[in-house]
Amino acid sequence: MVGHILHIDLDAFFVSVEQVLAPELRGKSVVVGGRPERRGVVASASYEARAFGVRAGMPLAKAYRLCPQAIFLQGSFPWYRDVSARFMTILADFSPCMEPVGLDEAYLDVTGCEFYGSPRQLALNIKERVRRELDLIASVGAASCKVVAKIASDLGKPNGLVEVAPGQEKAFLSPLPVARLPGVGRKTEQALRATGIDTIGQLAALPPESVKSRFGVAGMMIHHYANGIDNRKVEPPGEAKSISRETTFAQDTSDCGLLQAILRYLSERVGAELRRQNKQARSITLKLRYADFETITRSLSSKEATDADESIFAGAARLLDQALARRRKAVRLLGVGVSNLGGDGKQLYLLDCMSRRSEHLDKAIDRIRSKYGFTSIQTGRTLALKDVFPGDKGDYTLETPSLSR
Ligand code: TTP
Ligand code: MG
Numbered sequence: 349m350v351g352h353i354l355h356i357d358l359d360a361f362f363v364s365v366e367q368v369l370a371p372e373l374r375g376k377s378v379v380v381g382g383r384p385e386r387r388g389v390v391a392s393a394s395y396e397a398r399a400f401g402v403r404a405g406m407p408l409a410k411a412y413r414l415c416p417q418a419i420f421l422q423g424s425f426p427w428y429r430d431v432s433a434r435f436m437t438i439l440a441d442f443s444p445c446m447e448p449v450g451l452d453e454a455y456l457d458v459t460g461c462e463f464y465g466s467p468r469q470l471a472l473n474i475k476e477r478v479r480r481e482l483d484l485i486a487s488v489g490a491a492s493c494k495v496v497a498k499i500a501s502d503l504g505k506p507n508g509l510v511e512v513a514p515g516q517e518k519a520f521l522s523p524l525p526v527a528r529l530p531g532v533g534r535k536t537e538q539a540l541r542a543t544g545i546d547t548i549g550q551l552a553a554l555p556p557e558s559v560k561s562r563f564g565v566a567g568m569m570i571h572h573y574a575n576g577i578d579n580r581k582v583e584p585p586g587e588a589k590s591i592s593r594e595t596t597f598a599q600d601t602s603d604c605g606l607l608q609a610i611l612r613y614l615s616e617r618v619g620a621e622l623r624r625q626n627k628q629a630r631s632i633t634l635k636l637r638y639a640d641f642e643t644i645t646r647s648l649s650s651k652e653a654t655d656a657d658e659s660i661f662a663g664a665a666r667l668l669d670q671a672l673a674r675r676r677k678a679v680r681l682l683g684v685g686v687s688n689l690g691g692d693g694k695q696l697y698l699l700d701c702m703s704r705r706s707e708h709l710d711k712a713i714d715r716i717r718s719k720y721g722f723t724s725i726q727t728g729r730t731l732a733l734k735d736v737f738p739g740d741k742g743d744y745t746l747e748t749p750s751l752s753r
Pocket of ligand 2: 357358359360361452
């Protein structure tokens with residue numbers, strides 16, 4: 349049976365929310381990202397500003413040079429989150445199989461929803477409800493697989509509805525530039541263009557072996573996409589598959605003691621989150637970014653699952669030692685992650701006295717921290733951080749939490 353997938357993405361999301369809040373901004377060049385004299389980049393630009401070449405990700409100063417008459421706004425993230433939640437609630441009415449991607453975009457599997465109308469009719473109904481209830485414009489792509497639906501919704505913007513009939517995927521993709529394919533960044537695009545590959549059709553026609561030898565496994569995925577093949581399912585959000593904490597230093601460092609102290613702190617953060625979710629992990633990952641931006645990740649797995657700060661730290665420290673022994677360069681970013689998560693399957697009788705004691709200790713520390721803040725209690729190693737963040741009363745602000753799904 350042919351699947352029917354919709355990809356829905358709101359037009360100029362941040363800007364459009366601002367225009368709902370202040371209707372006098374409608375029809376004007378508007379940029380959300382901050383004042384142009386500040387450092388920072390464009391988060392969202394109205395289509396009027398895009399006509400002058402303004403794009404997301406562009407430095408604000410450049411956007412100002414291209415379009416000095418634009419209205420530059422700081423943005424109001426709590427609003428965006430709120431509107432996003434309402435947008436997702438509307439979509440969930442159309443199919444239980446809904447996968448949000450970021451704030452303003454989602455996939456919807458509407459296979460078997462024919463009773464409620466054709467994919468095209470469903471897309472029209474979605475657009476209408478989003479307009480009526482949120483006063484926003486959604487662009488929709490309808491196709492048999494995710495990648496084609498995504499490219500279709502992109503192509504129709506603004507206010508698009510592009511439907512690709514089953515069997516027409518390759519013909520639809522073929523004339524488009526390779527950069528339209530998700531996964532083709534600037535580097536890959538340049539590499540492809542250097543070999544005379546400009547369109548998705550030309551990429552699709554290459555023998556798979558040559559794509560693999562030139563671009564590796566990632567290249568194979570892109571090659572499949574180029575041929576309109578994408579077996580990814582629409583996945584409703586599940587539980588986190590990994591938990592990680594990382595930090596970028598204000599100054600690059602190669603001080604082993606400091607790196608270890610921060611590693612300990614990050615491990616404790618990860619451990620606390622694991623225990624909060626009542627999970628245990630079998631794999632530990634270290635992430636290092638060197639001063640020259642080279643980034644490596646190293647992992648280790650064990651048969652025994654753990655949620656203990658000490659074991660997470662011990663694993664991460666071993667990986668750090670190995671990495672530093674191989675390459676002695678200043679470090680810019682350090683991160684610790686755990687994956688291969690399972691529920692709390694601890695068999696108590698297998699736990700020896702030592703690990704039971706450390707388990708009690710971790711939990712006691714969690715309780716104190718939840719009451720008085722994370723840094724109210726410090727383990728020996730993280731005391732070194734006192735000098736790095738003197739007078740810090742609350743949590744160290746150094747970490748950027750990330751939950752990947
Ligand atoms: P997008 O859907 O990529 O962009 P958009 O909605 O502004 O414009 P359109 O879909 O019509 O092309 O991203 C959604 C929001 O995410 C966007 O409004 C702002 C935010 N965002 C950033 O904060 N930084 C970015 O680099 C990008 C691309 C988006
Ligand atoms: Mg959008």
